[in-house]
């Protein structure tokens with residue numbers, strides 16, 4: 001059997017790496033993976049996946065060498081120069097123009113390899129903003145799944161051949177020359193936060209203006225690519241841009257990104273995410289991907305959940321957040337980091353935890369309603385009515401619960417106004433009543449006086465007669 005054909009032995013190998021070495025390669029395209037594994041096996045003189053699996057069992061560190069082969073680090077400065085020129089002439093000015101003069105600009109190179117990509121970007125930003133402003137305003141992140149590549153990126157030391165694609169004046173301005181190499185000047189180097197980050201597993205960096213992820217998605221199968229793109233959607237600001245590699249095709253079923261320049265693979269943030277997209281990045285749903293497209297009925301309910309104007313959260317039996325609709329995300333500024341997090345440790349969970357036990361929250365088979373749940377914000381106090389509704393499957397087994405937050409602040413304000421007006425009314429009516437009573441007693445006095453006067457007059461008239 002050819003090494004390039006998919007086979008169960010190979011899948012068993014991937015399974016072993018995932019569950020015993022914490023190295024999940026299942027999202028990568030099989031053709032590329034098999035070539036890289038084949039390369040490693042050839043070096044070790046191993047002729048079958050089964051034997052390689054035995055080798056992995058016996059040599060605990062082998063997976064690191066394998067990973068080094070799998071994570072292809074090829075890169076260069078200003079790779080595909082015309083795309084970078086377009087970025088410099090059209091995109092970077094747009095980003096700057098959309099901001100206040102001293103507002104931060106956040107950029108992220110995801111899959112940065114040995115750093116050439118992020119330094120290229122930083123040079124363009126420094127050229128446009130001026131070095132001083134660039135150092136003040138730009139917040140730079142560069143991540144990769146390969147620790148060795150990150151180490152090189154942090155060192156920022158490149159050979160003459162590696163820097164040959166950098167214009168001479170920029171090389172002099174942004175690099176220091178040593179005996180043999182060129183090193184990025186510390187002021188630029190120190191601007192960048194480098195970090196180990198797996199695009200298929202880790203939460204994305206947030207509020208990004210420009211996300212550069214070139215020549216990385218090509219290694220992943222369509223399902224993994226789609227889930228990475230959802231993460232990128234989360235990462236970008238509304239006005240943010242995504243810059244992909246020249247030969248990459250965007251698996252963009254629902255236009256969550258819209259093309260700005262197809263040839264240079266530059267995209268703007270597109271349509272809002274839907275529940276389905278959220279589920280694509282949920283690790284539990286990843287374990288058992290559904291082969292079937294959602295039925296129209298499922299789609300209807302998903303859309304209803306997602307677009308409901310009332311904030312809703314789905315919490316599983318272990319008490320972890322497994323879903324939140326858009327309204328909930330906006331209300332409590334939830335990010336992807338919050339998914340699969342214990343709900344009672346998130347803000348909405350904390351608000352209700354003071355009123356009911358965690359067990360009641362997620363494991364109760366009867367609905368619970370909580371009134372006047374207070375939330376203090378900088379803008380004032382908000383009041384919510386919270387409903388916790390159990391979710392049962394067809395066999396009446398409890399799956400978790402849906403927690404709904406209905407904002408009653410306006411209603412509470414009106415009720416308070418009404419109560420105040422009623423109290424005022426009561427006071428006025430009491431005063432009126434008192435006046436009435438006084439009036440009555442005055443009238444009685446007058447009456448008595450009148451009667452007295454009448455009697456006195458009668459008496460004096462009788463005496464006269």
Ligand SMILES: C[S@@+](CC[C@H](N)C(=O)[O-])C[C@H]1O[C@@H](n2cnc3c(N)ncnc32)[C@H](O)[C@@H]1O
Nearest residue numbers: 071072074075111113144145146198199214215
């Ligand atoms: C071909 S290089 C591209 C480097 C650079 N972006 C460019 O276009 O010049 C691919 C990079 O993606 C990284 N990579 C592969 N899988 C990854 C993952 N799951 N998470 C983060 N980075 C990954 C590799 O380690 C490698 O450095």
